[in-house]
Amino acid sequence: MKNLRSTFKNDNWVMPYLRKYKALLALVLFLGFMTFFSAGALMFNSGFLISEAARRPDSIIYIYVPVVLARAFGIARPSFRYAERLTSHNWVLKIVSDFRKKLYQTVEKRATTIQRSHQTGDILSILADDIEHIENLYLRTVFPIVIGWLLYLFIVIGIGVLNWQVAILMAILLGVIVILLPLLSVVTNGAREFKQHQVQHEFYTNLTDQVLGLSDWKISGRYDDFLKMQQAPIEEIATLRRQDHYYQWWRGLFVQFIIFLAVLVLTVWTGIQFGATKGQANWVAAFALALFPAVDPFLSISQAASEWPIYKRSIDRVNELDRSVEKQLPEQVELGSVFETLNVDDVDFHYQGADEMVLKKLTLEVKQGEKLALLGPSGTGKSTLLKLLVGDETPTSGEITINGIPVAKLQHERANLFGVLDQKPYLFDTTVMNNVRLGNPSATDDEVKQAIAAVGLQELIESLPDQYDTEVKEAGQRFSGGERQRLSLARLLLQDAPIIILDEPTVSLDPITEKQLLDQVFTLLKDKTIIWVTHHLAGVAHVDQVRFLEAGKFEMVGTPKELYMNNEHFRKLYDLDRGE
Known part of the structure; x- marks a missing residue:
């Protein structure tokens, strides 16, 4: 949390644009929440519909309303998803357009000064990778985390209205996914992803420098040495990516296990709560099935959090570039006459x-x-x-x-x-x-x-x-x-x-x-x-x-x-x- 505050304390890149497009951001988050709410509502309604249809197969009148709702939620989910994707990418493209314009203006102001303090590959990395990382900060971190937390609060509060003891138990179980696991991911996998980005950045910078001098490598008869120098970072990046893949697989399995426990808790509770009559028993499947669509947003929270160190470094780098330029330029004046x-x-x-x-x-x-x-x-x-x-x-x-x-x-x-x-x-x-x-x-x-x-x-x-x-x-x-x-x-x-x-x-x-x-x-x-x-x-x-x-x-x-x-x-x- 301390690192989060320090990153954004003097930030001139991320926070200003969050404020500038806050209305559009709110719309993106609302559409994202409604996407998964519609999916959960569809499963909830479907659970009730299947149970009720099995209990009263002789007349459609008893299940007419759930049938209509199934159609409504079935249409709503992809509609909200499409609108959310369209709006979120529109929001990100607006911000990235501003980012690139600002970055090019920053580099243009003091190109020679920046050239002395940064290697060519370093500049290319900022122009390409860092801006892309900040773009992904919204698509892969901000949106998934906020939407996942909104769903978490909605589920816990919704169950709490019916039974506060079960709500506390669900808060603990789902809290492992939305709070504990993301923090663990930052500490373990986040460090690995940061290391991967660091190696990739150094590889990018060194390769650019060596390519600029490629003719000298060939003239000196050391072209094979040039190729061998690139092999070590490539292998290191591949190893880190394999480790990242394995970690994500085991993390996904663990999330599925927690969801299974949560579904089991809901099934037991609803069996006790609504098992008194056959009519009430229809709600058992409804509550149990409603939780499954939350798997994707809950799983995205951990992955989003694990990528934060990469985004933090990119934010720090572009802010440092911005500050290194601005601090060297005093208030500008016009010459006002011919040179003498x-x-x-x-x-x-x-x-x-x-x-x-x-x-x-x-x-x-x-x-x-x-x-x-x-x-x-x-x-x-x-x-x-x-x-x-x-x-x-x-x-x-x-x-x-x-x-x-x-x-x-x-x-x-x-x-x-x-x-x-x-x-x-x-x-x-x-x-x-x-x-x-x-x-x-x-x-x-x-x-x-x-x-x-x-x-x-x-x-x-x-x-x-x-x-x-x-x-x-x-x-x-x-x-x-x-x-x-x-x-x-x-x-x-x-x-x-x-x-x-x-x-x-x-x-x-x-x-x-x-x-x-x-x-x-x-x-x-x-x-x-x-x-x-x-x-x-x-x-x-x-x-x-x-x-x-x-x-x-x-x-x-x-x-x-x-x-x-x-x-x-x-x-x-x-x-x-x-x-x-």
Whole structure:
């Protein structure tokens, strides 16, 4: 119970929608109760009808009313069942639609932040499995448990009106099914089902990660090892499922035994209560048979309860994802003017849980149209500084502002402020036209073609059979590395953001292609503010200022010309990159 309260204490996913659609929920529960009430009433009426027909076979008049009721309850049961299924699935689909919309909006808000805190397979698991689990929470847990408890109360109270001692005995017997057995199922089978989901989730996450690197497995000659790694979790999941199947079988048998005892109690009681005359004896079979339709809802309670740990974990995960996004976004404002300056003011930064500072007392100003090169060996904080500039991370101390406004407050305008070209720009498995238009969804076909022509790919694209409708294949495999970079550059042209981040875009290109791409980038984006992160100095003549980052600090600062003339270390690096 404590875990139940803690799960829903700060819940933003389940409880709000229960309140939003409470009228429809009440209708679902009513229809579910009426389904089993009609089934029980049909069996009750049938028990009486059979006994009365056997006692008075000579005239139908004596059994006319039970015959009519049998028809009525026989029609009512499937009608209520159909209406309940239709209403419950309509209710769940409404909620799941809201869930998916909310989840996609949550991921979209801070996609890069989430990507750092979650593996790809983890994100896929949340998008697919966790939302499905929350959907099943209603269909397989909330509805069956509430309907089963309503039937339990109805049976106990109904018998209590006639005989309170028998009602207490029935409350104890049926309470084993609706209270004790569900609690036992949570402790035993629930833990097993949770373990199964955990193994399945880890398998999902690891498999996704390994599939993304499948080419490296094959190149290293370890493809068989890759296959063997998947076998262990598959076998563990199969073992847990077998154990779950056996447990459910024995639990079902136990429920049937308890129902048998309850029917036996009712038969003995009604035999004593109504055995005085032949007419009253007709009620014996009626009471005994009425209990049988309750087997299904009572059995569903235990299974529903045993699945609660899975649903709890999914609810916790989506709420944690929601909180991890919202807590990082302060109140958002609009820039309100054209971009003028980006300032880094006395910034320190260290990652959570680490004591060592990655960046130390950094101060930097980049004005509109200025070109800046950030240099330095791997591990010196260049990528971290970029994350701070765009708002993916928050400084430990100090501040980063655009036109005097903290970057953290401008995240809703992020796409209008920053364009990024990195080492591996992603091209989606769709057409060339759609991939480039991603930079500006409202761009016309002619504007997309102009951007492609500007990056020098018009001749290549128009030589293809499908031209601009050519499918680029997954991750842009249809094109070379340099061509993928140029298509991504065309996106930036359409995006028309004032600040362009170049995160080592030429690291995987040959020297000739690298020079061509850099010349093209700085020519096409000559009016933009460019912050270029690089390992080496090829093409550094394009920039206005150079910052050399070493051990979290700026060690060399100046124009390329000044540094070449006055800094021996810079001059050696520059000559080394030129092969001199």
